[in-house]
Amino acid sequence: EPEVTQTPSHQVTQMGQEVILRCVPISNHLYFYWYRQILGQKVEFLVSFYNNEISEKSEIFDDQFSVERPDGSNFTLKIRSTKLEDSAMYFCASSERTGRNYGYTFGSGTRLTVV
Amino acid sequence: GIQVEQSPPDLILQEGANSTLRCNFSDSVNNLQWFHQNPWGQLINLFYIPSGTKQNGRLSATTVATERYSLLYISSSQTTDSGVYFCARMGRLTGGGNKLTFGTGTQLKVEL
Numbered sequence: 001e002p003e004v005t006q007t008p009s010h011q012v013t014q015m016g017q018e019v020i021l022r023c024v025p026i027s028n029h030l031y032f033y034w035y036r037q038i039l040g041q042k043v044e045f046l047v048s049f050y051n052n053e054i055s056e057k058s059e060i061f062d063d064q065f066s067v068e069r070p071d072g073s074n075f076t077l078k079i080r081s082t083k084l085e086d087s088a089m090y091f092c093a094s095s096e097r098t099g100r101n102y103g104y105t106f107g108s109g110t111r112l113t114v115v
Numbered sequence: 116g117i118q119v120e121q122s123p124p125d126l127i128l129q130e131g132a133n134s135t136l137r138c139n140f141s142d143s144v145n146n147l148q149w150f151h152q153n154p155w156g157q158l159i160n161l162f163y164i165p166s167g168t169k170q171n172g173r174l175s176a177t178t179v180a181t182e183r184y185s186l187l188y189i190s191s192s193q194t195t196d197s198g199v200y201f202c203a204r205m206g207r208l209t210g211g212g213n214k215l216t217f218g219t220g221t222q223l224k225v226e227l
Binding site for chain 2: 031033035037042043044045048049050051054055056089091095102103104105106108109111
């Protein structure tokens with residue numbers, strides 16, 4: 001079964017540093033997403049990406065965050081200057097299409113720890 | 116905003132027992148997904164079920180969209196079923212794609 005691949009699985013970074021989280025969505029999928037989950041809390045939407053641009057972002061997704069699909073296969077989330085409160089599990093997801101018969105496939109997540 | 120509530124918040128079962136998890140949502144859905152988050156944090160897709168009933172092995176799910184709820188049934192539970200179960204309501208985004216609004220989760224522990 002096709003998978004969404006995320007790297008790294010764990011990352012520890014110092015406050016103020018930039019991090020890039022990487023994702024390879026399923027190859028025929030058209031819609032790409034980032035979600036995050038702070039420890040012990042529910043999963044929250046960050047951003048959706050379609051046709052090489054952001055289609056919607058949440059209020060969490062401020063100017064410190066950016067996404068990119070640099071080469072047609074990778075999909076990255078960049079945090080420019082990390083804060084302690086950015087510590088969370090970050091999930092990438094993709095879907096083939098929208099509509100009732102198309103669900104999401106999530107990657108295994110990147111656990112980001114900001115110290 | 117859209118609310119997705121799950122019950123019970125916590126559940127402890129003996130191996131072999133059956134259980135029903137419930138998900139209530141405050142608005143109409145384009146689709147609804149059930150996920151299992153395993154102890155390593157991975158989100159495993161169980162079902163996407165906008166309406167009706169689906170079955171996959173010991174698990175089945177039913178969504179009654181008109182009454183805005185979904186149920187996940189786990190039969191003959193095993194210790195490997197432990198983890199957090201999330202439902203997520205899928206709504207359309209005007210710019211393209213869908214957005215999942217996750218519920219609060221049910222923490223399940225299955226004991227020997």
